[in-house]
Amino acid sequence: MSSPSTGSGRVGGFLNRHRKWVLAGPALIFVVAMLAFPLAWTLYLSVTDASGSVRADKTFIGLDNYAEVLTDVERFWPAVGRTVVFTVGAIALEVVFGMIIALLLWRPFRGQGLVRVAILLPLVATPVAVGMMWLLIFEPTIGAANQFLELIRIPAQGWISDPDQALPTLIFVDVWQWTPMVTLILMAGLTALPGEPDEAARVDGASGWQRFWHVTLPLLAPTVIAAVLLRSIDALKTFDILYATKGKGGGSAHEVETLNIYAYGLSFDYNEYGLSSAVLIIFFLMIVAVVAVLVLRRGKAAP
Known part of the structure; x- marks a missing residue:
């Protein structure tokens, strides 16, 4: 069984090797989420008959x-x-x-x-x-x-x-x-x-x-x-x-x-x-x- 210090050392080594992704990760996830949601919602609306109000009932009409x-x-x-x-x-x-x-x-x-x-x-x-x-x-x-x-x-x-x-x-x-x-x-x-x-x-x-x-x-x-x-x-x-x-x-x-x-x-x-x-x-x-x-x-x- 590995000691706790060994486990923390492995985690620390992993974080150190991938520090550029670890440090940039939260901001990258936030930016991707802010881009992905509007794009997905727009794509969804584009295949419906949405009109009058975005809250109104919509019907899927394809392309x-x-x-x-x-x-x-x-x-x-x-x-x-x-x-x-x-x-x-x-x-x-x-x-x-x-x-x-x-x-x-x-x-x-x-x-x-x-x-x-x-x-x-x-x-x-x-x-x-x-x-x-x-x-x-x-x-x-x-x-x-x-x-x-x-x-x-x-x-x-x-x-x-x-x-x-x-x-x-x-x-x-x-x-x-x-x-x-x-x-x-x-x-x-x-x-x-x-x-x-x-x-x-x-x-x-x-x-x-x-x-x-x-x-x-x-x-x-x-x-x-x-x-x-x-x-x-x-x-x-x-x-x-x-x-x-x-x-x-x-x-x-x-x-x-x-x-x-x-x-x-x-x-x-x-x-x-x-x-x-x-x-x-x-x-x-x-x-x-x-x-x-x-x-x-x-x-x-x-x-």
Whole structure:
């Protein structure tokens, strides 16, 4: 029979060998539970005819909600298109501008700290506050944007109030707020790059553009993909700015109605909880697919 001290020693040895899991375990269990329950409940609602109230009697209807959603060519598929356009447009511009700003701030210069603080200011404000601020700036009659255009002899624009211009305008607003985040990520990546490859290319007579394209960018590729991954998840889920500026339905013509706005309307405007849950499950699977693709790309890009 082993002594109590031997048993406690084995337990202590086990805990010491697996201390990272023991210490992180409670938080991990809590996070998984907080994610699993809402996801399971949404999945359950998506296969029922839940409407009017989530407490009302529900009937299992299988995949009928999914079939109805996937055949909705008036609202669902246009919302998918707008979600893709908003996400791809915002991410592409944020990566380009973020890279330019990161490269400009990479080398030390006088006043660099002040410039960095100024660039980070958009991140301080909440998305709703940002949306309301730009809504005032882009107001067609008294907004500062059209007043500036009048000074340079350009006709006034409808901006957010124009159904044809609303989505591009809100992409610009998202780019204004979140480019600093991409800049920070890319600056961290640039700071960690080894200097020898760039110096070798410089000695070989490579121009600045050649060094960036053939040396810096390939080395920075994992960081770029990480920035795209983080911002893609956020951009796909964007709700605050769109709802704060255009309200229910993403505008009178649903011009900025993304999947988030569409699902919100089904839930809280029409109380169609089964349908909205089906939309959210489909949306969740889309996000998982995007994340999986980007993670695989990042693994291939890693040196």
